[in-house]
Amino acid sequence: MRYLWWLVRSQWPRALRGSVVGTAWMIGLAVRPYLIARAIDDGLRTGDTRALLSWVAAIIGAGVVVAYLGIMRHRTMTFLREDATARSSQVVLRHIARLGAVLPRTVAAGEIATVAGTDISQASWALTMTGPGVGAVLAYTTAAVVLWSVDPLLAVFVLLGVPMVVLVVGPLLNRLQGVDTDYRHELGILTTRAGDIVAGLRVLAGVGGRDLFARRYAARSQSLLRRGYRVGSITSWVQALTAGIPALFLAAIVWLAARMAAEGQITVGEMVAVYGYAAVLSVPVWFLLEGGFMTVRGMVAARRIIAVLRIQPDAAADGPAPAGPAELYDPQSGLAVPTGRMIGVAAEDPADAIALADRLGRYVASEVTWGGLPIAGVDPAEVRARILVADHDSYLFPGTLRDVLRIRDGISDAQLAAAIRTASADDIVESLPGGLDAPIEGRGSNLSGGQRQRVRLAQHLLAEPDVLILVDPTSAVDSHTEARIADRLHEHRTGRTTVVLATSPLLLDRTDLVAFVRGGRVAAVGTHDELLETEPGYRALVARDAAEPETDAARGEATMTETMTTEARTAPAARR
């Protein structure tokens, strides 16, 4: 509620204008029945042509005025809602853009999609209450006064009757929405199924099973059809009653008014006017009822928006960072990352490598020190600015290839070209229509696995962090390309700290130093060649020497399978 109030308050002049115009419009609606009544009484019944002409002119004039007021109301309210929508979107956008890695841990992306797609607009619709909502109350009061002047008894009957009819019909209409919502939900599932089939078409083309999917879809569609029949039989009643009950009420009013007219208590024109008022009066009452629904829904939506806005970024530390490039040290594994060099880390268990990267990048709590300072105490902004973990999950945002690569301002074309060259991504630029201006879809879904990996690498190089931690940067490219990248990477990062977590001999060979990690601890440090000589475990891990005794490799793989299995077993639990 406070959130909705904030949305109103931040544009109160507009909300006020909405109320005024809304009131005027609703009162205006009641003017036509009145004018028609006068035309009948003064013009038609007496045969006074001049009076008739002026009343008809008034009817046409009033029609134009009401149309004008109507559109002004609609415009004001639309602006009010759109302003609120833009404001909410902006707040949510700013918040999620600065939350960072906390966000995926706290809410599902689907949740954000719902907030962005539905909740924001529902919260805005609740603001409709401010304009026509206020207007409805005032219009109703005005109608009461006018009716009273016609006949107090009729006034009481109409004024109490209309809300009662609305109160009876309102829940019916609500029920209609409820029934329909269920149906729409099912329909949504069916739509998702169709989308799923479209997405899997290539799989179906490769393995077969199209007929089965067509049948399965048809079966679901038929069950929705039956559901639709049931919904239809309820909704048709509701629709008929929502139209019928007010009509019955109108008939009752006509009957009352006609009796009064017959007894001479009111004029014929007034009788027609009462008929018109009763019809028009339902407008403000409807507005109130609908406004009520919208407010309730808006409050639910606002609550969900607030829930997203309440997510706090990671506990902020504001300690100083080391002044210049400094050594990173991870006590848990015993790994020391020397400054200004390129170190390879070959971990027997890939999970160790990923955990290590997370620790060094301060994505998890750890004892890691940076230039002797506990990294946990350093201002996170500083860490992000200077240490970059480049992993496989790194998200490619949609945009042109140039947009994707220019991750910060001030990147020159020469730098761009250099990074593309190092990542051996020249052929991607060449093969895409439009080169650097070619559109890249979200997650890079229009690139192949190898292309995605190289685009990411170029992007991460362009970030130019003090410490670049690369996780398996060449796992999806062919060996020619891998060799090229290995050569160029070292040159590109000369003088800066780079950690390469990989088991590829091509990459490891081009590093200054390699740490061999077994069981989560650094087991040996040396150059690639030294380790090949001295560490059989290392050799078994990295050498792509198929001629080596198969048994050795097989044994290594067997242990790997076990670790993978336990990982697979624990992973879902962790995900929950």
Add this chain to the structure above:
Amino acid sequence: MKALPVADTATVRRSVAELARTEKRSLSLALALYVAAAVAGLAAPWLVGRIVDRVTAGATASDVDTYALVMAGCVLAQILLFRTAQNVGNKFGERANARLREDFVARTLRLPIAVVERAGTGDLATRSSVDVATVGNAVRQVVPIVLISAIQLLLVITAVFLLHPLLGLLILAGAPTSVAVARWYLRRAPQAYLAEGEASSELTESLTATAEGARTVEALRLTEERTREGTARIARQWTTRRATLALRSVFFPVVESGYALPAAAMLLAGGFFLSEGWVTLGAVVAATLYAQQSIEPIDHIMIFLEQAQRGVASLARVLGIGLVAPEPRGVASAPPGQRLTVRGARFRYAGGQDVLHGIDLEVRPGERLAIVGPSGAGKSTLARLLAGIDAPREGEVSLGGVPVTDLDPAERRRRIALVTQEHHVFIGTLRDNLAFSAPGATDDDMRGALAAVGADWYADLPDGLDTELGDGARALNPADAQQVALARLVLADPHTLILDEATAALDPTTARRTERSLGAVLQGRTVIAIAHRLYTAHDADRVAVLADGRISELGSHDELVRAGGAYAALWRSWHGDKA
């Protein structure tokens, strides 16, 4: 990119006419009921008119009672008739909808995969979601309302016409301006609303992407960048919504101003007719009330015209899928042999240059053939020709002497399966995800297949084969998903497997694990493997090196390494040997 076709007006009209024909009975019943209901609805103003006449003639209160009773009776009749009409109409709408969406899916499933790939799945995805939904909404809600409103309007005019023919003509006083402004509006509205819809979904997508990539936003410090991007989308949404508002700002007031005209015309003309003694006061009052009553149907038609128009546009896109010639049924009978032969095959993608320049290749049944070569050499294209997904422009790819593209697709897939790095886990249970590749498979077969590919995680699933996967249910990681794909193959049991970088998208360790699972699948089959990890080539019986759309080397691993050509260089470099 070759876009999928959109049905032209004639096709749309034909399909609507056909639908009307098959549903002739329920459609005419619904129409008759709607008309009856609308007629009952016309009673009230007419009765008010009669009351006016009687009252002016000096009737007593009790005289009025009869009319009031009749009026109430009419309303009750209207309720019942309308309800029945709505029910019949609803059912018709539901059936039409179900048929439309089932046809769409069935036709989509029959599309040749090459057509889908050329058009991109994005277009198809939009048609399956947005367009099918828009048509559905139009059929369920817009069509009935427009239909009812049209009937009501027609009957109101008829009623006034019966009161006095000239009045009947005059009730159309507001029509010319309304029609003119409606035409003006409809020319502009679809474009504007489409842009509005696009802008909204782009904003949602942008916000969702920011949320999904939140860790990357933090890592690469893209906060400002994403905020700027999102702000631009918000601005665009605002602009597009202002554009539609601008259209409404012209449309609504003009139409609404016109609403006063029929009543004014009735009163004015009625006054004249009354003075001439052609009509009674009651008739004029009734005509005026009818004029007021005509506003609601006009209003509904105006509001829903735009949606109806959008519905038609979507229908054209939905029906467009039917214009693509479905994947041809096979013309040849099942081949006797298993020998896959390529002769002089050349191929180019639409509008491009030749990617393959005369490939000759004989795959021996039961052998393992590795195809290697730099990216862009045409490896994947060759795989597609071998699998029969594309036909060569020149030359021939045949299985046991029969061109693969002449085989019935289902028949062909039973013999040759193409496995790519693309894997898709369908929404549904694990069983659903396996069963479609082999319709007769039992649960034991499926468990066996999962075990064969090393999918031991299966044992930990809460509901075994009944565990729901995909879309909000349990998500499988890429390696597990790939294993599901492989288990499908075990069940499908083709004699020839073509692996196109089946493990390239996986990280190295997972890839190795998956390749091991693959071993079980490959057992006893002809295997053609495209891979950049040269383990595969080393273990293969023969290696074909593809460069620039030609096979440059062909032989066993050892032979090629000895030959010292391109393959030998590749092998050395893969090992990290310094040249």
